[in-house]
């Protein structure tokens with residue numbers, strides 16, 4: 001049977017540290033503040049905004065919600081966020097229907113306030129190891145490994161999925177922690193053999209049930225990033241439900257990586273507020 005690795009204790013430990021850091025900032029007259037820009041009403045974005053709002057309240061972070069009907073005013077809103085010293089972090093919920101507007105927003109947002117790690121500046125910092133915030137879900141994977149004492153150093157890791165939001169940042173973060181990383185994607189042959197060979201598997205393909213039991217072996221640590229609404233209204237991940245019967249350490253869906261993501265968003269916001277000089 002699988003040993004489950006819940007996200008709640010990881011988020012809770014992060015929250016305790018962040019609340020203390022927020023109190024220290026407020027004593028210096030700095031109120032850590034996050035702006036969340038939402039264009040439209042995508043269910044995934046609404047779910048994330050709801051989780052982030054709840055986590056911000058626990059961490060002592062003020063939240064500025066900026067709902068927009070469309071992307072027309074996005075450049076002006078991003079500029080006002082960049083110029084507002086009272087706002088330390090900004091999350092633009094993605095994806096936008098208007099890809100060009102999303103890319104333009106990524107070029108406009110100050111990397112210093114890009115707590116979601118979406119801007120070219122942040123991604124360059126991730127690649128070079130010189131500053132910037134990593135995308136929160138990728139960072140959440142490392143927070144889970146650290147909390148549960150799984151040291152990536154010297155281990156073989158397979159990341160399934162090569163998005164700029166999760167797969168590639170997670171691979172870079174694992175490499176920086178001295179893991180040997182293989183990134184699998186739609187062009188990869190023999191994913192099951194490659195995946196079975198790894199000590200750590202990060203499933204971030206965005207395809208429900210893609211990682212079947214023949215991709216896994218006893219003793220592995222498996223982080224399931226997928227969050228997919230199932231036909232019966234429940235949520236499922238990229239890892240097939242049958243994996244629960246294997247002798248692996250597995251993050252549940254819901255209650256796994258997703259529940260740590262918003263805590264990492266808060267961690268980046270507090271860090272951004274601490275980076276400001278009074």
Ligand SMILES: Nc1nc(=O)c2c([nH]1)NC[C@@H]1CN(c3ccc(C(=O)N[C@@H](CCC(=O)O)C(=O)O)cc3)C=[N+]21
Nearest residue numbers: 044045047048051092093094116254255256258259261
């Ligand atoms: N710039 C940007 N960055 C994102 O990281 C981003 C985004 N836009 N747009 C929306 C998606 C979706 N997303 C989720 C994160 C956590 C949960 C989460 O906490 N899920 C809970 C379950 C929530 C529920 O029960 O509905 C869990 O997995 O335990 C869900 C969805 C981040 N996203």
